[in-house]
Amino acid sequence: EDQVTQSPEALRLQEGESSSLNCSYTVSGLRGLFWYRQDPGKGPEFLFTLYSAGEEKEKERLKATLTKKESFLHITAPKPEDSATYLCAVRRNAGNMLTFGGGTRLMVKP
Amino acid sequence: DTAVSQTPKYLVTQMGNDKSIKCEQNLGHDTMYWYKQDSKKFLKIMFSYNNKELIINETVPNRFSPKSPDKAHLNLHINSLELGDSAVYFCASSPAGDGYTFGSGTRLTVV
Numbered sequence: 001e002d003q004v005t006q007s008p009e010a011l012r013l014q015e016g017e018s019s020s021l022n023c024s025y026t027v028s029g030l031r032g033l034f035w036y037r038q039d040p041g042k043g044p045e046f047l048f049t050l051y052s053a054g055e056e057k058e059k060e061r062l063k064a065t066l067t068k069k070e071s072f073l074h075i076t077a078p079k080p081e082d083s084a085t086y087l088c089a090v091r092r093n094a095g096n097m098l099t100f101g102g103g104t105r106l107m108v109k110p
Numbered sequence: 111d112t113a114v115s116q117t118p119k120y121l122v123t124q125m126g127n128d129k130s131i132k133c134e135q136n137l138g139h140d141t142m143y144w145y146k147q148d149s150k151k152f153l154k155i156m157f158s159y160n161n162k163e164l165i166i167n168e169t170v171p172n173r174f175s176p177k178s179p180d181k182a183h184l185n186l187h188i189n190s191l192e193l194g195d196s197a198v199y200f201c202a203s204s205p206a207g208d209g210y211t212f213g214s215g216t217r218l219t220v221v
Contacts, residue, residue, distance in 0.1 A: 032208050043114075043200050043212030044153070085151060095165065096141050096204060100153040 002027045004101035006088050012107045013078055021073040021104045023088030033071050034098060035064050036087040044087055047073075078108045113137050116201050116213035123191055124221055131186045131216045133201030140206050142184035144176060147198040147215070156199075159184055191220045 003026045013019055025033065032051050036044035048057045050066040057064050061082065063074040073086055085105045089098040114135045123129050135142060141160040145153045157176045158165040164176065173189045188195060201213040 034208070034210070036212075038151075041215075043202075043214045044210075046209060046211065049208055087153065089153075091208060095158070096160075096206075096208075097143070097155045097158050097165065098210060099155070103151050105151075 002090055002092060002099040004088055004090055004099055006086075006101035006104050008104060009102065010105045010107070012109065013075075015079055015108055015110050016077045018074070018076045018078070020075070021086055021106070023071040023073070023101055024069060025071070025088070025090050025101075027090045027092050027099070029093035031091045031093045033066055034089045034091070035062075035071070035073055036089065038085045038087055038103070047086075075106070078106075080108050080110050082106065083108045113211050114201055114203055114213040116199075116216050118216060119214065120217050120219075122219045122221065125191055125193060127191050128187070128189045129191060129218075130188070131199055131201075131218075133184050133186070133213060135182055135201075135203040135211070137203055137205075137211060139203035139211070140181075141204050142178070143202045143204070143210070144184065144186050145200045145202060145212075147200060149197070153200070156186075157184075188218075193220050196220045 005024045007022045035047040038044045048064040053068045065072045085103045087103045089100040117132045144156040147153050156170050175187045178184045198215045200215050202210045204210045
């Protein structure tokens with residue numbers, strides 16, 4: 001069974017204080033690892049897909065990296081508008097369904 | 111122009127009732143999904159459906175059933191609602207590859 005574990009569950013940062021979110025996974029044949037952002041009362045919004053170990057992707061203050069066992073979402077100099085829940089998910093080679101982790105709730109204070 | 115739209119956004123109903131949630135996507139995606147997000151924010155797959163096959167998560171009670179009148183729609187029917195069914199339900203779609211697009215969710219409250 002595929003498993004995705006995210007840590008920490010919640011993270012409080014001061015504006016400008018860089019940090020990283022962790023996503024550990026166990027999957028039989030990784031087809032892709034996904035990062036999503038979810039704001040309260042809304043559906044998850046797609047951020048990145050990573051396909052193989054060593055791959056990195058960036059978008060504004062966010063950078064996602066992937067190893068064979070985990071992925072990190074690095075947030076550089078965060079702003080209050082980066083406050084949200086960040087979700088990690090994996091897709092295996094067989095099928096289209098995503099298995100999600102429990103998310104990290106990020107709060108950035110001005 | 112909303113890519114994946116769900117209705118209603120909020121649904122309050124009594125135990126034992128039967129209800130439906132509608133979902134439509136205008137992205138031309140091949141596959142649609144229903145996910146359930148519980149109070150702890152965990153997203154769990156319920157169904158995956160495309161023109162060829164329906165995949166059901168074995169933990170989903172058979173009171174839940176997806177119905178797809180066409181490629182752009184996947185509705186969720188729930189019979190004999192129970193208190194434990196209270197959650198936020200998300201519809202999503204994806205092309206054959208990857209990249210889910212989610213709807214904004216339907217908050218179901220069973221009283």
